[in-house]
Amino acid sequence: xxxxxxxxxxxxxxxxxxxxxxxxxxxxxxxxxxxxxxxxxxxxxxxxxxxxxxxxxxxxxxxxxxxxxxxxxxxxxxxxxxxxxxxxxxxxxxxxxxxxxxxxxxxxxxxxxxxxxxxxxxxxxxxxxxxxxxxxxxxxxxxxxxxxxxxxxxxxxxxxxxxxxxxxxxxxxxxxxxxxxxxxxxxxxxxxxxxxxxxxxxxxxxxxxxxxxxxxxxxxxxxxxxxxxxxxxxxxxxxxxxxxxxxxxxxxxxxxxxxxxxxxxxxxxxxxxxxxxxxxxxxxxxxxxxxxxxxxxxxxxxxxxxxxxxxxxxxxxxxxxxxxxxxxxxxxxxxxxxxxxxxxxxxxxxxxxxxxxxxxxxxxxxxxxxxxxxxxxxxxxxxxxxxxxxxxxxxxxxxxxxxxxxxxxx
Numbered sequence: 001x002x003x004x005x006x007x008x009x010x011x012x013x014x015x016x017x018x019x020x021x022x023x024x025x026x027x028x029x030x031x032x033x034x035x036x037x038x039x040x041x042x043x044x045x046x047x048x049x050x051x052x053x054x055x056x057x058x059x060x061x062x063x064x065x066x067x068x069x070x071x072x073x074x075x076x077x078x079x080x081x082x083x084x085x086x087x088x089x090x091x092x093x094x095x096x097x098x099x100x101x102x103x104x105x106x107x108x109x110x111x112x113x114x115x116x117x118x119x120x121x122x123x124x125x126x127x128x129x130x131x132x133x134x135x136x137x138x139x140x141x142x143x144x145x146x147x148x149x150x151x152x153x154x155x156x157x158x159x160x161x162x163x164x165x166x167x168x169x170x171x172x173x174x175x176x177x178x179x180x181x182x183x184x185x186x187x188x189x190x191x192x193x194x195x196x197x198x199x200x201x202x203x204x205x206x207x208x209x210x211x212x213x214x215x216x217x218x219x220x221x222x223x224x225x226x227x228x229x230x231x232x233x234x235x236x237x238x239x240x241x242x243x244x245x246x247x248x249x250x251x252x253x254x255x256x257x258x259x260x261x262x263x264x265x266x267x268x269x270x271x272x273x274x275x276x277x278x279x280x281x282x283x284x285x286x287x288x289x290x291x292x293x294x295x296x297x298x299x300x301x302x303x304x305x306x307x308x309x310x311x312x313x314x315x316x317x318x319x320x321x322x323x324x325x326x327x328x329x330x331x332x333x334x335x336x337x338x339x340x341x342x343x344x345x346x347x348x349x350x351x352x353x354x355x356x357x358x359x360x361x362x363x364x365x366x367x368x369x370x371x372x373x374x375x376x377x378x379x380x381x382x383x384x385x386x387x388x389x390x391x392x393x394x395x396x397x398x399x400x401x402x403x404x405x406x407x408x409x410x
Contacts (some may be wrong), residue, residue: 005031006326008147010134010174014109015294017116018165022319024126025408028296028326029158033149035133037201039110040378046109046220046227046341047123047305050132051401052312054102058403059247061119068111070253071221072103075170075206076391078373081376085208086378089391096391096403104207104305104396106222132157134168137177137290144289145266160229162288163322163331164284167315170278172296182280182299188363189216190237191302193276194231196262198222203258211371213395216362224257225267228252230272233366237274245269277301279354281347285338293318293339298347301354303362304395310350323407346399353394380407 007023009016012034020032037270050066055066076089079368094102114157120126125299127163131152138158144162166174175182198221208219216231232240240248245268253260266272281298285291319337360377364370381387 001161002158002203003031004160005029006162006320007031008033008159008164008378009146010164010166010172011168011296012113012117012128012130013077013167013169013294013311014045014113014116014308015163015315016311017113018055018315019143019165019167019239019293019319020126021116021120022316022325022405022408023176023326024120024123025059025410026207026319026323026327027125028323028407029125030127031161032120032128032282033134034130035157037152039113039133039258041110043111045221045305045308045346046106046301047227047308048105048107048112049306049309049398050091050101050103050396051398052309053105055312055316055402055404057100058409059119060273061115064115064119065105065107065112066080068107068299069223070116071106071205072219073106073207073221074103076209076395077206078209078378079211080352080372086373086381087385087388088373088381089395090385090388091392091396093386093389093392094396096389099397102396106220106227109308119296124192128219134173136170137164137174139289142178142288144287162289162329163326165318166290166292166296167311168296169293170280170295170299175282175292175296177288179294180282180284180292181289183349185281186358187277188232189383190234190277191367192232192237193227193273193275194230194239195225195227196259196265198202198225200224207377209249210255211365212255213371214366214368215251216365217252217255219360219377228256228264230255231362231366234277239389240272241269248272255387275302279351281351285340286333288333288365291318294344297340298345298351300351301358303354303357306350306354306395306398309318309398311345312340312374313346313398313400313402314343316404319408320402320405323405343400349399350394 293314300307
């Protein structure tokens with residue numbers, strides 16, 4: 001069975017859904033393909049950053065987003081040796097720059113994606129196909145001309161398109177079949193996600209990294225539970241699981257003593273989800289007829305939680321450049337290269353900062369050489385707290401924030 005669309009988008013994550021919505025608002029026929037039946041998956045990135053919330057305002061979706069369940073984070077603070085803390089990212093300071101949303105919203109990603117899907121469904125040129133797994137790129141004389149996808153009944157369909165955009169994540173099938181290989185950057189850590197209950201109003205609404213010996217974690221307050229990132233040396237998942245759930249509970253209790261009374265909620269290591277952390281980027285983001293954006297073009301470390309923000313901004317920048325050529329029915333390689341040119345600097349800057357944090361904070365902690373950030377760094381921030389504005393801008397807004405193009409505003 002064969003169909004045709006102007007633009008085929010692989011993957012209905014934040015990048016794919018934002019791109020689909022913006023192109024549909026430009027009057028372009030766009031089809032988004034998602035292999036899952038819904039968006040309900042645990043431990044996906046749930047941070048919606050100030051620049052993304054402002055984008056939702058541009059799109060006329062700000063009020064809808066404000067009604068979603070969310071926790072507002074205004075500070076990123078590290079503990080210090082004297083039992084205190086130092087604020088390394090004060091998002092409240094963004095208000096002095098005229099930013100209307102000086103906080104990070106911790107919102108279930110499925111709610112965020114459903115909001116985008118509902119808004120896109122209002123556009124007559126938008127189609128979202130769930131339970132549709134892309135299995136192959138369609139090529140003609142060396143050019144990508146669409147995709148083949150399989151539905152849940154086992155039927156294979158062909159979707160022809162003037163342009164295909166890969167938003168299918170760090171393990172992108174489309175990227176692999178196009179022969180695009182990312183350059184891998186060294187990463188010292190992996191992350192294990194789990195949750196523990198939270199009483200109403202318990203704790204403070206701030207991101208709180210914790211260090212204790214070689215143990216390192218980040219406590220993320222959600223409305224009715226704590227989402228916890230346990231950080232350890234890369235490649236140690238097998239050893240962690242061999243030690244078993246009791247040993248893991250002891251580690252968590254030592255790292256987070258205030259939550260020691262509920263570690264028994266972890267009854268099996270199946271509740272602890274392993275994230276194989278990658279940091280990479282493509283040298284070339286396209287081949288003729290195919291463009292990669294978001295994690296398909298550059299996998300980010302979870303440090304700073306900036307991956308979603310960068311992917312969304314990739315989508316906005318891409319829509320701005322692609323809308324005109326797609327209306328005319330032909331997107332050449334110069335236009336595809338322009339998307340990478342527009343979004344490369346923010347990618348390199350953010351990944352560079354993540355590498356610095358890996359070397360200065362993560363590696364010394366998980367290797368037992370030092371617990372916490374360098375003392376000189378914390379001393380400087382205590383003496384000049386205004387410096388916390390810089391990480392707040394990088395994390396919350398990004399090196400090149402994208403505003404919605406005029407054709408997509410409501």
